[in-house]
Amino acid sequence: MDLLQRIKSGEARVGIIGLGYVGLPLAVEFAKAGLHVVGYDVDQSKVDSLTAGKSYIPDVPSEELAAVVKAGTVRATTDQREVADVDVIDICVPTPLRKTRDPDLSYVVKAIEATAAVLRKGQLVILESTTYPGTTEEVAQPALEAGGLKVGRDIYLAFSPERVDPGNQTYLTKNIPKVVGGIDQTSTDLAAALYERVVDKVIKVANTRVAEMVKLLENTFRAVNIGLVNEIALMCHRLDIDVWEVIDAAGTKPFGFMPFYPGPGLGGHCIPIDPFYLSWKARQSGFECRFIELAGHVNGAMPEFVVERVTDALNSAKKSINGSKIHLLGVAYKKDVGDVRESPALDILELLHRRGATLTYSDPFVPSLKIDSLTLKAVDLLKTDADCAVICTNHSSFDYDAITKKFPLIVDTRNALRGREGKGIFRL
Ligand SMILES: NC(=O)c1ccc[n+]([C@@H]2O[C@H](COP(=O)([O-])OP(=O)(O)OC[C@H]3O[C@@H](n4cnc5c(N)ncnc54)[C@H](O)[C@@H]3O)[C@@H](O)[C@H]2O)c1
Numbered sequence: 148m149d150l151l152q153r154i155k156s157g158e159a160r161v162g163i164i165g166l167g168y169v170g171l172p173l174a175v176e177f178a179k180a181g182l183h184v185v186g187y188d189v190d191q192s193k194v195d196s197l198t199a200g201k202s203y204i205p206d207v208p209s210e211e212l213a214a215v216v217k218a219g220t221v222r223a224t225t226d227q228r229e230v231a232d233v234d235v236i237d238i239c240v241p242t243p244l245r246k247t248r249d250p251d252l253s254y255v256v257k258a259i260e261a262t263a264a265v266l267r268k269g270q271l272v273i274l275e276s277t278t279y280p281g282t283t284e285e286v287a288q289p290a291l292e293a294g295g296l297k298v299g300r301d302i303y304l305a306f307s308p309e310r311v312d313p314g315n316q317t318y319l320t321k322n323i324p325k326v327v328g329g330i331d332q333t334s335t336d337l338a339a340a341l342y343e344r345v346v347d348k349v350i351k352v353a354n355t356r357v358a359e360m361v362k363l364l365e366n367t368f369r370a371v372n373i374g375l376v377n378e379i380a381l382m383c384h385r386l387d388i389d390v391w392e393v394i395d396a397a398g399t400k401p402f403g404f405m406p407f408y409p410g411p412g413l414g415g416h417c418i419p420i421d422p423f424y425l426s427w428k429a430r431q432s433g434f435e436c437r438f439i440e441l442a443g444h445v446n447g448a449m450p451e452f453v454v455e456r457v458t459d460a461l462n463s464a465k466k467s468i469n470g471s472k473i474h475l476l477g478v479a480y481k482k483d484v485g486d487v488r489e490s491p492a493l494d495i496l497e498l499l500h501r502r503g504a505t506l507t508y509s510d511p512f513v514p515s516l517k518i519d520s521l522t523l524k525a526v527d528l529l530k531t532d533a534d535c536a537v538i539c540t541n542h543s544s545f546d547y548d549a550i551t552k553k554f555p556l557i558v559d560t561r562n563a564l565r566g567r568e569g570k571g572i573f574r575l
Contacts, residue, residue, distance in 0.1 A: 149269075150235075150270075150303070151336070151337060151340055154235075154337065154341050155340060157180070157181045157344070159182055160183040160184070160185070160234050160235075161174075161182050161183070161185075161234070161235045162187060162230035162236045162237065163177075163184060163187070163237045163239060164188075164230065164236065164240060165187075165239040165240035165254075166186045166187075166188040166190075166193050166194070167188075167193070167204070167239065167241070168311065168486070169239040169276075170188070170239035171203075172311060172319070172320050173275075173309075173320060173345075174186045174221050175211055175212055175221065176320045176345040176346075177221075177344070177345055178215035178218075178220035178221035179215060179220075179345075180344045181220065182220070183219075184221040185221075185223070185229055185230060185232075185233060186222070187223070187225070187226070187227055187229065188223065188225065190225075191225055193223070194223040194225050197216065197221070197222075197223040198223055200212050200216040200217065201213075204313075205313065205314065205483075205512075206311075206315075206319065227261040227264065228265060230262070231265035231267065234269070234271065235272075235337075235341055236262050236270060236272045236273070237273045237275060238255065238258045238272070239275045239276060240254040240255055240258045240276055241254045241276070241416065242254065242276045242277050242421075242424070243420060244420050248423050248427075249423075249427055250278065250279060250424045250428075252278065252282070255274070255278065255282070255287075256286065256290070259286070259287050259290045259291065260290065262291065263290050263291050263293060263294060266294060266296060266302060267296075268302065269301070270302050271334065271338060271341070272302065272303070272305075273305045273341075274287055274305075274306050274355075275306075275307055275308065275309045277308060277309070277363070277421050277424070278424055279359065279363070279424040279425060280356045280359040280425075280428060281356055281428065282359060283305075283355035283356075284356065287304060288304055299331040303330075303334040303337050304329065304330045304334050304355070305328060305330065305334045305335060305355065306328055306329075306355040307325055307326060307327045307328075307342065308359070308361055308362030308365075309362075310323045310365070311323065313484045313486065320345065321345065322346075322347050324346070324348040324349070324350055325342045325346045325348070325349050326358050326361050326362075327339045327342060327350070327351055328351070328353060328354050328356070328358030329354070330354070335352075335354075336351075339351050360425075362421070363424060366417055366418055367421070367422040367425060367438070367439060370442045370443070371422075371438045371439070372405075372407040373407050373409075373410070373413060373442070374441065374443070374445040374446050375442070375445075376390075376407040376408060376409050377410070377445050377446055377449055379393075379409070380409035384575070389574070390575070391408075391565070391574065394406050394407075408561075408562070409449075409560075409575050410449065410491070411450060411491040411492065411561075411575075412446055412449035412453075412491030412494065413446045413447075413449075413480075413489065413491065414479075414480025414487075414489045414491050414492075415480045415490075416488045419443075420489070423439065425439065426440065449491060450494035450498060451498065453491075453495050453539075453558065453560055454499060454502070456558045456560075456573050456575065457535060459573060460556040460557075460571070460573045461534065461535055461556065463556070463570075463571075464534070464556060466534055466535075468499060468502040468503060468504050469502055469503030469504070470503060470505075471504055471505070471534040471535060472505045472507070472535075473499055473504045473505070473507075473534065473535050473536070473537065474506075474507045474528065474531045474533035474536045474554070475492055475496060475508040475536075475539050476509060476510075476528060476537065476538045476542075476550065477492065477508075477510050477538065477539045477541065477545070478490060478493070478513050478516055478540065479510055479540050480492075481540065482540055482541050482543060482561075483543055483544075484512060485512030487516065490539075490540075492539040492540065495537065495539060496516075496521060497520075500520065500521055506521065507526050507533065508525060508526070509525050509531075510540065510542070511525075528549075528553070529549060529553060533554060534555065535554065535556040535557070536550065536553075536554040536556070536557045537557075537558045537560065538550075538557065538558070538560055538561055538563045538564070539560055539561075540561070541562075541563035547563055547567070551567050551569065554571070556573070557571060557572050557573065558573045558575075559572060559574050559575070560575045
């Protein structure tokens, strides 16, 4: 039976390399659709957790994971040789930036090498990690073909960007349309057929470069619009205008406007990083991405502005940062998730620490935190006696009435205290 038939009949076996925020939900969706999935990860603790049916990703309920593990449709391993038997290999490893803000493809390269080591005729390889246009063609294809198998003749290769939005209860893997582009038409068709088993809508595009660029357009769009609204927030502060009221009123326009909100800065593994994959690649062709650089500059300066607002707040009580007790509410990069990667709260903590503040934090999703010079454990917010609180992340479970009563000074970077007024409340 050929691969297309195996996919359509549900007999295809899928190997997922990288079982994180992207790989685990995907593995569970494939398994729920009846496909046999083997997940390979270098992190033993994730493999152990999956094997025990315990989810470590908030969007994947443990009951769902335990059910597919028990049914034998999904299992995990740290042995790369176990992906040799599968029909499809789906790569979901991290794509961070180096300190120089250049793409760090080392995880992708290692995953491709692991794939190449076990590759056999008839397999389909899909890259899902966000990366610059050309990666699949220029990095993955030559490495996979080095052993003599040719894409389009012996094996198939496609790129399909992952669009999962951790913490989003409305849009999950199944109802987020999936974009697919292959090196050749057969690769596109095979990858599309696979996703059609688990995703409501699949969009085929001309090739891998288009598919790679789609994801970078989406994330650059967000980074630039957040940069714009952050600059508008700084401007409104100077002009003494309430930026939140402005955005709410502008948001009533039924066309041609989409609200974005200011905040303490960008966080997570995508928006602060992905646009720089694009600008790096464009620079190779002598093209400067001015919007990306400018948005990066504005967004990157927001933690400094938050610290300025903390200074204003303390100043109003004749206090200074040096010697004050400051409590951060929420350190995850966005509401209702536990991910602290690139979180602006880390920069804010570091800046306040350097200025001599005594720091505490609370976050229901982040029990402890380590940044350069600081190790902190989350504390009960009602048991602190801080001079000033900073709402960095507007988690739904925070009791904002209690927070308003508890702290004499509050810097609210998310408009979480919407509708509450008070001399001690300092909005962004
Ligand atoms: N997190 C998101 O919201 C999101 C959304 C869309 C796209 N993406 C993209 O998806 C990709 C993965 O992101 P993530 O958030 O799932 O990362 P993650 O860190 O949560 O998961 C990656 C997993 O890959 C494993 N890994 C690393 N190297 C490996 C190797 N050589 N072999 C096997 N396993 C390996 C890690 O141990 C980890 O478990 C990135 O390119 C990211 O930009 C992420």
